[in-house]
Amino acid sequence: MSDNLKPVPAVVIKRLPRYYRYLGELIKQGVPRISSAALSQKMGVTASQIRQDFNYFGGFGQQGYGYNVEHLYTAIGEILGLNNGYSMIIIGAGNMGRALATHGTFEKRGFRLVGIFDNNPELVGKEINGITICHTDELETFLDSEKPKIGILTVPKAAAQSLADILVKHGVAGILNFSYSELKTPAGVSVENVHLSDSLMTLSYKIKEN
Amino acid sequence: MSDNLKPVPAVVIKRLPRYYRYLGELIKQGVPRISSAALSQKMGVTASQIRQDFNYFGGFGQQGYGYNVEHLYTAIGEILGLNNGYSMIIIGAGNMGRALATHGTFEKRGFRLVGIFDNNPELVGKEINGITICHTDELETFLDSEKPKIGILTVPKAAAQSLADILVKHGVAGILNFSYSELKTPAGVSVENVHLSDSLMTLSYKIKEN
DNA sequence: TAGATTGTTAATCGATTAACAATC
DNA sequence: TAGATTGTTAATCGATTAACAATC
Known part of the structure; x- marks a missing residue:
């Protein structure tokens, strides 16, 4: 020991x-x-x-x-670090964002979802899993007051980098990136990519082999 | 060369x-x-x-x-193997299943979604992305007639293995597994796991380091 | 042709496996 | 104590990087 x-x-x-x-x-x-x-x-x-x-x-x-x-x-x-109660927000309340917001395992592992954001006015105000969707305009204010540790990006590729920049600027420590792109972040901010189509392509290769 | x-x-x-x-x-x-x-x-x-x-x-x-x-x-x-036009079905029309069904990148990469299944009667008959959700009871018949290459499992852990067994039995070549479990399949059937909470945990570790 | 850049072999680095002394 | 199983060192394996001859 x-x-x-x-x-x-x-x-x-x-x-x-x-x-x-x-x-x-x-x-x-x-x-x-x-x-x-x-x-x-x-x-x-x-x-x-x-x-x-x-x-x-x-x-x-x-x-x-x-x-x-x-x-x-x-x-x-x-x-x-599962006992640190890291707080997280989801940006992008589309199907994937909603799937993650209702994904019970995250809570079970000690993470706390504290906010959901989207720029679609039709979604703003609706509730998912007890959390009201806010407009992305309110993101920066929210970040400054609530200081969430983790940002989950479930937005289209085109929006991903600029949102990541905002997250970084306001002190997020890590980003879980679902967008089909690779984010540039400074050294102190970690990114974990979940590229679903990559997984499907890898599977596709394996099928061919058999 | x-x-x-x-x-x-x-x-x-x-x-x-x-x-x-x-x-x-x-x-x-x-x-x-x-x-x-x-x-x-x-x-x-x-x-x-x-x-x-x-x-x-x-x-x-x-x-x-x-x-x-x-x-x-x-x-x-x-x-x-992206030009093979592999056909796939989604089992589990919850949030994650819906997110994947509407995930445009899959089609763009040459994969064809041909069926969606769920055992919830409330969902059966509804349409997602032009595909009508079928009851899981119809799965075996569908597999035999349509012979999809890939099965995407977006069901709770408890249901995953038995559904995987059915897929295997009816000739599916590969499984994209989103359930929080590991599937046992025979040698000829490939599995690619997407464990979202694993990604979050890895990110959590990285945050701690910084 | 001269310059650029690949394909490929050799050298290095890191990760996995094997082995075993330490010790509960 | 004897047996079991770890922690850890050493050996092996595989992947990455470097180097350079082949060649477009």
């Missing part, structure tokens, strides 16, 4: 949510502990990789015993 | 849609050709990687000239 010194590769971070999911399942099933070997079999990865991954963050296990499932689950949640 | 022999690493496949996107942009801008060096600067990757990636599929470039943008764009589309 030692504090982490080595930088954690991005590829390891990307695996953490998957571990988190499997550990959540185990808790539901009332499994109190698990060895890297048993988990490796469940998840289809090597036990070695599991132990290496966890040890980037210090030792969570105990020799001869394995890992305490609940402890490990909590620890990974902590590493991912 | 030689036919590919080496197996293409998954990591290269995942990059293809991004190349495709950038090349599409260049076409729009009327750029007829580009060197790996110029493209590398645009995309923020090394020129070496670009050339290596393309050469998994045989040489697309010309020494002293670079790459013909349109030719390369078409070639990558071909590799991804």
